[in-house]
Amino acid sequence: MGKHKSKTFVLAGDIGGTKTNMGLFQMGKSRPILKQFESFSSRETANLEDIIQQFLKQHPSTVACAGFGIAGPVLDGRCKTTNLPWDVSEDRIKKRFGWPCVSLINDLAATAVAIPLLNNKEFFPLNSARTRKKGNIALIAPGTGLGEALLIFQNEGYAPLSSEGGHADFAPNSDFEVELWKYLHKRFGHVSVERVLSGPGLFNIYSWLKDSGRYREPSWLAQKIKEDDPARVITAVALVDRGTLCVEALKMFVSILGAVSGNLALTGMTTGGVFLGGGIPPKILPILKKGLFMKAFKAKGRFSDILEKIPVKVILNDRSALMGAATHAFKMLR
Numbered sequence: 001m002g003k004h005k006s007k008t009f010v011l012a013g014d015i016g017g018t019k020t021n022m023g024l025f026q027m028g029k030s031r032p033i034l035k036q037f038e039s040f041s042s043r044e045t046a047n048l049e050d051i052i053q054q055f056l057k058q059h060p061s062t063v064a065c066a067g068f069g070i071a072g073p074v075l076d077g078r079c080k081t082t083n084l085p086w087d088v089s090e091d092r093i094k095k096r097f098g099w100p101c102v103s104l105i106n107d108l109a110a111t112a113v114a115i116p117l118l119n120n121k122e123f124f125p126l127n128s129a130r131t132r133k134k135g136n137i138a139l140i141a142p143g144t145g146l147g148e149a150l151l152i153f154q155n156e157g158y159a160p161l162s163s164e165g166g167h168a169d170f171a172p173n174s175d176f177e178v179e180l181w182k183y184l185h186k187r188f189g190h191v192s193v194e195r196v197l198s199g200p201g202l203f204n205i206y207s208w209l210k211d212s213g214r215y216r217e218p219s220w221l222a223q224k225i226k227e228d229d230p231a232r233v234i235t236a237v238a239l240v241d242r243g244t245l246c247v248e249a250l251k252m253f254v255s256i257l258g259a260v261s262g263n264l265a266l267t268g269m270t271t272g273g274v275f276l277g278g279g280i281p282p283k284i285l286p287i288l289k290k291g292l293f294m295k296a297f298k299a300k301g302r303f304s305d306i307l308e309k310i311p312v313k314v315i316l317n318d319r320s321a322l323m324g325a326a327t328h329a330f331k332m333l334r
Contacts (some may be wrong), residue, residue: 001017006226007025007326008062008063008064009025009026009035009062009063009064010024010025010032010063010064010065010066010067010326010329010333011023011025011052011055011056011061011063011065011066011067011329012024012025012032012053012066012067012068012070012320012322012323012329013048013051013066013067013069013070013325013326014069014319014321014322015042015068015069015070015071015081015084015086015088015107015141016040016042016071016083016143016144017042017043017071017081017082017083017084017144017145018041018042018043018143018144018279019039019040019041019042020039020040020041020042020048021037021038021039021040021319021321022037022038022040022046022051022052022055022111022322023035023036023037023038023055023322023326024037024059024061024063025323025326025329025330027330028174029101029265029321030117031114031117031327032323032326032327032330034058034092034319034322034323037319037322038055038058038059038060040054040055041125042084042163043084046214047086047087047088048068048070048086048088048093049092049093049096049097052093052097052279053326055174063097063099064101064333065099065100065101065102065103065327065329065330065332065333066097066099066101066103066131066329067102067103067105067110067325067327067328067329067332068091068102068103068104068105068107068319069105069106069107069108069109069110069111069250069322069324069325070088070104070105070107071083071084071106071107071144071147072106073106073143073162073164074105074106074162075096076091076276077089077104078104078157082084082145083144083145089105090102090106090172090270090282091305093222097323101184101332101333102250103163103328103329103332104313105160105175105254105325105328106147106149106163107147107320107321108139108141108147108148108162108163109149109160109161109162109284109324110159110160110321110322110324110325110328111139111141111147111149111277111315111320112137112139112150112160112161112328113150113151113158113160113323113324113325113326113328114151114321114323114324114327115137115139115151115275115315115320115322116137116158117153117323117327118219118315118320119281119309120276121316122315122316122317122320123275123311123313123314123315123316123334124282124285124314124316125311125312125313125314126256126276126288126289126293126294126312126313126314127294127308127311127312128237129308129309129310129311129312130309130311131272132271132272134153134272135153135269135270135272135273136150136151136152136153136268136269136270136271136272137151137153137158137268137270137272137273137274137275138150138151138261138264138265138268138273138274138275139151139262139274139276139277140189140257140264140274140275140276140277140278141276141277141278141281142197142198142201142257142278142279142280142334143198143199143278143279143280144199144200144279144282145166145194145198146192146193146194146197146201146202146278147163147166147277147278147332148163148164148165148166148264149161149162149163150264150267150268150270151162152268155274155286159177164194165193166193166194166197166198166270167190167192167194168192168193168194169190169192169193170184170191170192170193170195170196171263172213173259173296173299176252177252177256178224179208179212180196180205180208180248180252182195183208183211183212184204184208193260195257196256197253197257197260198229198252198280199231199279199280199300200230200231200232200287201253202235202249202250202253202280203225203230203234204231204243205228205249205252205253206230206234206246206249208243209245209248209249209252214248215244215245215247215248217245218243220248221243221245221269222231222236223235224245231280232316233246234245234246234249235250235252235275235280235283235284238250239250239284239286239287239288239318241273247275250284250287251287251292254284254288254292254296254297255291255292255293255295255296257276257293257295257296258292258293258294258295258296259297261276261293261297261312262296262297262298262299262300262307264307265297265307265310266303268301268305270310271309271314273310273311273312273313274311274312275312275313275314275315276312276314276315277315277320277321279318281314281315282314282315282316282318285314288314293312294312297312300334303334312325317330326330
């Protein structure tokens with residue numbers, strides 16, 4: 001809990017629907033270096049400013065600039081978060097803390113900014129395709145919600161392109177998935193990709209498989225789901241192959257994730273690679289490695305050959321968005 005009154009830092013935040021990570025950074029030779037870190041429950045806090053205040057109380061510092069990656073669309077320096085009842089404003093943060101430099105960017109854009117700074121040990125490859133230098137990059141991140149972003153190569157560098165593609169329509173690829181769509185349409189009306197590819201989305205798939213009568217839910221599993229986060233329980237059970245219902249739900253999730261990732265790769269012609277971020281992919285590596293994901297990713301008819309040549313990697317560094325937000329803040333300082 002050291003104090004840093006004689007040094008200047010950048011404050012960075014990664015604001016998600018479940019947790020908010022905060023960090024103090026100094027610039028290293030090739031990327032920002034994290035000096036202090038704390039994680040807070042987003043849902044137990046009224047607003048972002050209170051979290052910033054708590055962090056600074058623990059780590060008093062001179063902040064030159066602050067950058068925040070936030071889960072939601074950022075328009076004119078303001079964001080109404082998708083999965084939280086927060087209204088976050090650059091101007092309000094500047095006024096409260098007296099900082100001249102504050103930036104809000106979409107959390108997926110923040111993660112995308114960090115991708116070129118990560119090393120090979122911070123990725124897990126799902127195929128052996130080689131990265132094409134100066135090629136566009138795609139990022140898809142299932143967690144509390146579903147985020148998508150692109151990195152477009154221009155002027156000898158990468159520019160992040162924010163997206164709300166997670167709220168685009170879910171497009172079924174089989175009769176089986178059409179039935180899932182009908183089930184969700186009856187419950188929600190519009191069926192976005194996020195209704196399927198997220199923590200709650202995995203539970204939606206599970207619920208459909210159970211309610212359709214295809215698979216029986218054991219009483220012990222029903223009890224576990226009542227007591228804990230449903231997606232966490234389904235994933236844990238599926239990874240040890242204890243419950244057929246959980247295994248089939250996770251397999252369907254992975255297949256749809258592969259198909260949607262392939263769509264994003266085609267949309268951005270991302271020959272520089274497709275990267276899987278968010279909280280879920282690192283936790284389901286044993287399933288992702290089995291080939292179901294890549295089969296769905298490449299199943300694009302006449303464009304299958306192109307998809308086969310695009311590298312696909314899982315991001316293992318769970319503080320990538322925080323690093324990207326800090327990188328963005330340092331760029332603002334310069």
